[in-house]
Amino acid sequence: MAAQATKVLQSGCNKAAKVGFIGLGNMGGHMAKNLLKKGYPLVVYDVSKDNLNTLKEAGAEVAGSPAEVASGVTKVVSMLPESSHVKQVTVKSGSLLMDCSTIDPSVSQVMASLAAEKGVTFVDAPVSGGVNAARDGILTFMVGGPEDGYEAASEYLSCMGKNVVHCGAVGTGQAAKICNNMLLGISMIGVSETMNLGIKLGLDPKMLAKILNMSSGRCWSSEVYNPCPGVLDGVPSSNNYKGGFGAALMTKDLGLAQSASTSTKSPTPLGSMAHQMYRIMTNHGYGEKDFSSVFKFLQEQEGKK
Amino acid sequence: MAAQATKVLQSGCNKAAKVGFIGLGNMGGHMAKNLLKKGYPLVVYDVSKDNLNTLKEAGAEVAGSPAEVASGVTKVVSMLPESSHVKQVTVKSGSLLMDCSTIDPSVSQVMASLAAEKGVTFVDAPVSGGVNAARDGILTFMVGGPEDGYEAASEYLSCMGKNVVHCGAVGTGQAAKICNNMLLGISMIGVSETMNLGIKLGLDPKMLAKILNMSSGRCWSSEVYNPCPGVLDGVPSSNNYKGGFGAALMTKDLGLAQSASTSTKSPTPLGSMAHQMYRIMTNHGYGEKDFSSVFKFLQEQEGKK
Amino acid sequence: MAAQATKVLQSGCNKAAKVGFIGLGNMGGHMAKNLLKKGYPLVVYDVSKDNLNTLKEAGAEVAGSPAEVASGVTKVVSMLPESSHVKQVTVKSGSLLMDCSTIDPSVSQVMASLAAEKGVTFVDAPVSGGVNAARDGILTFMVGGPEDGYEAASEYLSCMGKNVVHCGAVGTGQAAKICNNMLLGISMIGVSETMNLGIKLGLDPKMLAKILNMSSGRCWSSEVYNPCPGVLDGVPSSNNYKGGFGAALMTKDLGLAQSASTSTKSPTPLGSMAHQMYRIMTNHGYGEKDFSSVFKFLQEQEGKK
Amino acid sequence: MAAQATKVLQSGCNKAAKVGFIGLGNMGGHMAKNLLKKGYPLVVYDVSKDNLNTLKEAGAEVAGSPAEVASGVTKVVSMLPESSHVKQVTVKSGSLLMDCSTIDPSVSQVMASLAAEKGVTFVDAPVSGGVNAARDGILTFMVGGPEDGYEAASEYLSCMGKNVVHCGAVGTGQAAKICNNMLLGISMIGVSETMNLGIKLGLDPKMLAKILNMSSGRCWSSEVYNPCPGVLDGVPSSNNYKGGFGAALMTKDLGLAQSASTSTKSPTPLGSMAHQMYRIMTNHGYGEKDFSSVFKFLQEQEGKK
The missing domain is CATH 1.10.1040.10 (N-(1-d-carboxylethyl)-l-norvaline Dehydrogenase; domain 2)
Structure with a gap:
C-alpha cells in the first residue's frame, strides 16, 4: 500500500489545478498548508477569521462561504468536526469531493449517493495521526470509494500524508x-x-x-x-x-x-x-x-x- | 535482562545436583524433560500415574509423594494448578524452592515468609509462553525474590527458558x-x-x-x-x-x-x-x-x- | 394522573369520529380492536394481509396504504417498529397524529416540527405494558407534546389504556x-x-x-x-x-x-x-x-x- | 419469619446471663447499648478507648482484650470491620459465637469448622440497616448456622433488631x-x-x-x-x-x-x-x-x- 501511495505521490504533486479546502482547524490548517507547499493554489473557508487569515498569509485565496469555495473548483477537500457540517458541503457537478472528517460511515454512504446523483465523486478519507503528523505531512489516509475515486484522490491526499490506503467501498475509510x-x-x-x-x-x-x-x-x-x-x-x-x-x-x-x-x-x-x-x-x-x-x-x- | 539470563545459562547448565520437580502436567512435563536433557538428575511427583510414567521413561526417578521428593534434594521446582496445591509443598531447611505456578501474589509472599522461618529460599517464577514454548525450552520466567535467590534459581530456570527476568521482591513475578x-x-x-x-x-x-x-x-x-x-x-x-x-x-x-x-x-x-x-x-x-x-x-x- | 385519565375516559369514549390506525402487529392489533370496541369506526393499514383481515373481521375498514388511511380522517394512531416507518407517515393539515411507537426521542421532535409546519399536532405516546395489557386495554401511555395535544389525544389513548401520563414537551414520552x-x-x-x-x-x-x-x-x-x-x-x-x-x-x-x-x-x-x-x-x-x-x-x- | 423473631423476642429478653461484645464502632456501639437496655450485663472490648468509655458510661464492664472478654462468658457477639479481625476472636469451649460482621462467607465457614472442633457454636449474622436502625434496635439479622444455633442466637439478636431471619447453613447469612x-x-x-x-x-x-x-x-x-x-x-x-x-x-x-x-x-x-x-x-x-x-x-x- 505504501508503495502504491508513493508512486502516486511522485507522479501526482506539483500540478496546478486550484483546489478547494473547507475546515481549517488544528488538523485542516496544516493539511491545507501542505497542499500549498506542493504547488496547489487553494481557495479556502472556515468559520474562524483567525484560521482564514493564517491561510491567507500562507498564500491561499479566501472565500466567504463553503458554496463560494465550491463554485470555482472541481476538487474539494473537507476537514470538519461533525456529520452535520459535512452534510452542508455541496460541490459542482463533475467534481471530486474528498471528505477527511471523522464521521458516521452511514453518513458517508448517504453523501456518496447524493453526490452520485449529481455526477459528483465522493470519497471518505479520514486520517490517522495527530496534529504533528498533519504539520509534517505524514498522515495516513484511509480511503473509502470506487477505485477511480481513490486514484484521483490519491494525487491530493499523498501531498498531505505518507500513506494513502484504499479500504474498499464508500464508508470503509470511516469504518x-x-x-x-x-x-x-x-x-x-x-x-x-x-x-x-x-x-x-x-x-x-x-x-x-x-x-x-x-x-x-x-x-x-x-x-x-x-x-x-x-x-x-x-x-x-x-x-x-x-x-x-x-x-x-x-x-x-x-x-x-x-x-x-x-x-x-x-x-x-x-x-x-x-x-x-x-x-x-x-x-x-x-x-x-x-x-x-x-x-x-x-x-x-x-x-x- | 536477556543478556543476563544468557550468561547464567552458559555457566549454569550441565551440573549434576539432583533436582526435585512437583507437577508434571502439560507445562511441567515438558519443563522437567528439559531439565533432564540439560543433565540434571530428577526426582518427580504428580497425581497422575500417566504423567509419572512419561517422566520415568525419560529417565526421572519417581517419588510417592511431594514430601518424598523434597526429602532427597535441596532444589525443588513446582508447577501446580492452584494456590491450594502450592501451599502443601514443603522442603528441607536450606533448600531453594522455585514455584513456577501462577497463583495469587499474596500467597507467594506468605509462602516466602514461612519458608524463611525454616531457612528455605523461596522464589516465585511464573512463566510466559504456552505448551510449545515449554517443549522447546523457550519460556520466559518472571522471578520474584531476593537477588541471591534469583541468581540461584536462574541456573535451573535458564535450562527451561530463554529469558529469566528478575522482577523484584517475592510476589512480583506473579504480579x-x-x-x-x-x-x-x-x-x-x-x-x-x-x-x-x-x-x-x-x-x-x-x-x-x-x-x-x-x-x-x-x-x-x-x-x-x-x-x-x-x-x-x-x-x-x-x-x-x-x-x-x-x-x-x-x-x-x-x-x-x-x-x-x-x-x-x-x-x-x-x-x-x-x-x-x-x-x-x-x-x-x-x-x-x-x-x-x-x-x-x-x-x-x-x-x- | 390516573384520575385525570379516567375523567377523560368517561367523557371521551363512545363518540363516532372515524380514526385512522397504522401498524396492526402484536400490540397494534389489540389496541385497534379496543378502539373499535369503544365505538370508534376505524380505517386501518398494515403490511401484513393477515393482520388486515383480522381487523376487517373485527369491523374495521381496510385501506391500501398509509396515505389512504390518512386521506379520510383527522385523527391517526401509529404503532410501528422503527423510526424509519414512522417517518413515512403523513397526515392531512389540521390532523392529530398520535405515535405510539417506541423510537428515538429526537425523531419524535423532528416529526413534531415537520407536523407543525403543516398545521398538524403531533404527540409521542409510547406504551408501557406488554401484549396482554394491550389486549386488556390497561396499557400506560407516556405522552410528550403540548397540553392541548395531550388532552386531545387522551380521548383516544384512554380507550386503550388505564393510565395516560403527560410527561412534558414532544419527545419526553419517548424519553x-x-x-x-x-x-x-x-x-x-x-x-x-x-x-x-x-x-x-x-x-x-x-x-x-x-x-x-x-x-x-x-x-x-x-x-x-x-x-x-x-x-x-x-x-x-x-x-x-x-x-x-x-x-x-x-x-x-x-x-x-x-x-x-x-x-x-x-x-x-x-x-x-x-x-x-x-x-x-x-x-x-x-x-x-x-x-x-x-x-x-x-x-x-x-x-x- | 418476623413472627418467629417476635416470639423469640418476647420470651428471650430480660434474662441475666452476661454477654461478651467485641467491636464497638458506629454500628456495634448502638447494638451493645440495646443489649444493655434489655437487661443483659455486658463485658466489652474495642481498640478505641473512646468507644470503650462510651459503653462503660452506659453500664458495661470493660475488658483489656478480646481474650479477656471471652474468658468470662459463654455468649459472644462480634461486630468487626474485616475478616482478619474476626479470625482473631476465640471463645471458650461450649460457647455461642454470633458474628455480625460482614465478611467473606468462606471465612465464616472456616470459623465454624474451627469452632466445632472446640465445641463452640458459630453463627454468621450480618445486618441490614444502617446506623439509625442500629440505634433504634430495628436491624434485620441474616443468620447462617444450624437450627439450634439460630434459635440460641435469636434470644440476643432479637434484642437488637426487629427481624432475625434464618437463611440456612453457616455462611448463608453472609451470602x-x-x-x-x-x-x-x-x-x-x-x-x-x-x-x-x-x-x-x-x-x-x-x-x-x-x-x-x-x-x-x-x-x-x-x-x-x-x-x-x-x-x-x-x-x-x-x-x-x-x-x-x-x-x-x-x-x-x-x-x-x-x-x-x-x-x-x-x-x-x-x-x-x-x-x-x-x-x-x-x-x-x-x-x-x-x-x-x-x-x-x-x-x-x-x-x-
Whole structure:
C-alpha cells in the first residue's frame, strides 16, 4: 500500500489545478498548508477569521462561504468536526469531493449517493495521526470509494500524508478509522489499569513496561505512548498529559463506534465500556487532556483521600 | 535482562545436583524433560500415574509423594494448578524452592515468609509462553525474590527458558504475570470486537488487520495471534481454536488479577469486564477452546438466529 | 394522573369520529380492536394481509396504504417498529397524529416540527405494558407534546389504556419510555446475577427472593417478574421464558437509550453494558425468549461443561 | 419469619446471663447499648478507648482484650470491620459465637469448622440497616448456622433488631447480605444513570421518578432512596450525600461479592462493573459520602467543563 501511495505521490504533486479546502482547524490548517507547499493554489473557508487569515498569509485565496469555495473548483477537500457540517458541503457537478472528517460511515454512504446523483465523486478519507503528523505531512489516509475515486484522490491526499490506503467501498475509510480508534481506546485503558495495578503490587513502572513489551500484553499504548509518567520521554504522559489526542475527541470517536455497533448489531462490550470511561473523564475535567490521562483518572487521588 | 539470563545459562547448565520437580502436567512435563536433557538428575511427583510414567521413561526417578521428593534434594521446582496445591509443598531447611505456578501474589509472599522461618529460599517464577514454548525450552520466567535467590534459581530456570527476568521482591513475578495476562485478556477481546465490527461494516478482515497493525490499534493479539479465522496461518483461530491457551485458564488468571485489584484497591474496569466475558464463555462451552475464540463467541451464531 | 385519565375516559369514549390506525402487529392489533370496541369506526393499514383481515373481521375498514388511511380522517394512531416507518407517515393539515411507537426521542421532535409546519399536532405516546395489557386495554401511555395535544389525544389513548401520563414537551414520552426500560434492563440482569450467585453460595432461591424483597435490593424484577424458575408462578421464567418481552426487543430499546445517552453526553456505564449483554444473548439464540432469560444465559450450561 | 423473631423476642429478653461484645464502632456501639437496655450485663472490648468509655458510661464492664472478654462468658457477639479481625476472636469451649460482621462467607465457614472442633457454636449474622436502625434496635439479622444455633442466637439478636431471619447453613447469612448489597449497588447506579439521562432529555426529575415508580423500573433506590437531590426529603441526596452508607463501605461489600463470584464461578458482569464504579468514586474523594452520590459523580461537573 505504501508503495502504491508513493508512486502516486511522485507522479501526482506539483500540478496546478486550484483546489478547494473547507475546515481549517488544528488538523485542516496544516493539511491545507501542505497542499500549498506542493504547488496547489487553494481557495479556502472556515468559520474562524483567525484560521482564514493564517491561510491567507500562507498564500491561499479566501472565500466567504463553503458554496463560494465550491463554485470555482472541481476538487474539494473537507476537514470538519461533525456529520452535520459535512452534510452542508455541496460541490459542482463533475467534481471530486474528498471528505477527511471523522464521521458516521452511514453518513458517508448517504453523501456518496447524493453526490452520485449529481455526477459528483465522493470519497471518505479520514486520517490517522495527530496534529504533528498533519504539520509534517505524514498522515495516513484511509480511503473509502470506487477505485477511480481513490486514484484521483490519491494525487491530493499523498501531498498531505505518507500513506494513502484504499479500504474498499464508500464508508470503509470511516469504518477503518473508528475500528482502529475503538481498539486504541480500549488498549489505552487496559494499559493504564495494568500499569496502575502493577505499581500497587510493587513493580517498578519501567520494569513492568519492559516485561509487557517483550510479552503478549505488548501494544502501541504500552510501547510507543505509555500512559504512566516517566516511562517514556516525549509523550503526553511525561508532559502532564498536554498535547496529544484529547479525551473528549476520543469520546466522540467511540460514540461513532457505538452507533456503528448498534446499527450493525455487533456486540462491543469493552468498546462500550471504554466509551463510558472517557465520557466520565470528560465530565470530570479531563476532556482537553490527552486520552492517556485515563491512567491518572484511575489512580487514587492523593488530595482527595 | 536477556543478556543476563544468557550468561547464567552458559555457566549454569550441565551440573549434576539432583533436582526435585512437583507437577508434571502439560507445562511441567515438558519443563522437567528439559531439565533432564540439560543433565540434571530428577526426582518427580504428580497425581497422575500417566504423567509419572512419561517422566520415568525419560529417565526421572519417581517419588510417592511431594514430601518424598523434597526429602532427597535441596532444589525443588513446582508447577501446580492452584494456590491450594502450592501451599502443601514443603522442603528441607536450606533448600531453594522455585514455584513456577501462577497463583495469587499474596500467597507467594506468605509462602516466602514461612519458608524463611525454616531457612528455605523461596522464589516465585511464573512463566510466559504456552505448551510449545515449554517443549522447546523457550519460556520466559518472571522471578520474584531476593537477588541471591534469583541468581540461584536462574541456573535451573535458564535450562527451561530463554529469558529469566528478575522482577523484584517475592510476589512480583506473579504480579508481572497477572498484569501481562490481564492486558492480554483485554486486548484479545478488544481485537475481536474490532474485527467483528469492521467485517460487519464491509471491511475485508485481512485488510482491516493490516490497517490496525500499521496504526495505533496494533497489539500482539492483532499482529501475532489474530482471533479472526483466515487472517493468519498457524494460530488457533485458523484451526477451529484448538490448542493454545484455554478460555478457562484465562478466566482463572483474570480472577487472580481481580483479587489483586481488590486487595490493592486498584480500579480495573476493563479487566473485570474481560474476566466476566471469559467466564460466560467458559460457562457456554468455550473453556477448552483457545481464549481467542471470544471472536467466535461475539459473532452472531448463524444456526441460532 | 390516573384520575385525570379516567375523567377523560368517561367523557371521551363512545363518540363516532372515524380514526385512522397504522401498524396492526402484536400490540397494534389489540389496541385497534379496543378502539373499535369503544365505538370508534376505524380505517386501518398494515403490511401484513393477515393482520388486515383480522381487523376487517373485527369491523374495521381496510385501506391500501398509509396515505389512504390518512386521506379520510383527522385523527391517526401509529404503532410501528422503527423510526424509519414512522417517518413515512403523513397526515392531512389540521390532523392529530398520535405515535405510539417506541423510537428515538429526537425523531419524535423532528416529526413534531415537520407536523407543525403543516398545521398538524403531533404527540409521542409510547406504551408501557406488554401484549396482554394491550389486549386488556390497561396499557400506560407516556405522552410528550403540548397540553392541548395531550388532552386531545387522551380521548383516544384512554380507550386503550388505564393510565395516560403527560410527561412534558414532544419527545419526553419517548424519553420516559427508554429511561424506564434502561433501568428495567439493568435491574433484570442485576437480579439474575444475584439469584445465580446466591444459589451457588447455598441459598434457597425462594428464601433469597424473600430476603431481597424485604430489603434494599427489592425491585420489580425481583418481586413481580423474578427470572429464576420456580420462584414465582405465572411469569415467563416459570414457562421456559416463553411469552413476555423478547430479549431482541429489549436490545432495541437499550440501543435507543444508548443513542440518547451519546447525543446528550450522559454517562451510562451499566446501561451500555446491559445493552451489550442482551445483544450477545440475542446473537446466541435468546432473541425471541423473554428478556428475563438472562438468568439462564448466565448460568453454567450443563451440557456444555 | 418476623413472627418467629417476635416470639423469640418476647420470651428471650430480660434474662441475666452476661454477654461478651467485641467491636464497638458506629454500628456495634448502638447494638451493645440495646443489649444493655434489655437487661443483659455486658463485658466489652474495642481498640478505641473512646468507644470503650462510651459503653462503660452506659453500664458495661470493660475488658483489656478480646481474650479477656471471652474468658468470662459463654455468649459472644462480634461486630468487626474485616475478616482478619474476626479470625482473631476465640471463645471458650461450649460457647455461642454470633458474628455480625460482614465478611467473606468462606471465612465464616472456616470459623465454624474451627469452632466445632472446640465445641463452640458459630453463627454468621450480618445486618441490614444502617446506623439509625442500629440505634433504634430495628436491624434485620441474616443468620447462617444450624437450627439450634439460630434459635440460641435469636434470644440476643432479637434484642437488637426487629427481624432475625434464618437463611440456612453457616455462611448463608453472609451470602444473603452480599447478594442484597450487590443488587443494591447495581440498582443505585442504574437509577442514577436513568435520572441523569432523563433530566438531560428534558424530563422533570420528580415526574420521572413518579413514572419509574409506577412502572417496571421501580426499585428501592428509585422509591425510597432516590439519588437525585430534591426528589425525596430526608434522604442523603437531599443533604449533600451526608450520612447514610458510604461509597467506600459499598466498595468493600461489592469486593466480597466479587470474591464469592470468582470462587463459585458465577458471572456477575454488572456486579463487577458496579464494584469498579464505586472504587473509582472512592479514589476521587466520594468514599465518605453516601453511595447514592454516584448520581453526582456521573453528572457533568460544572466547574470542570
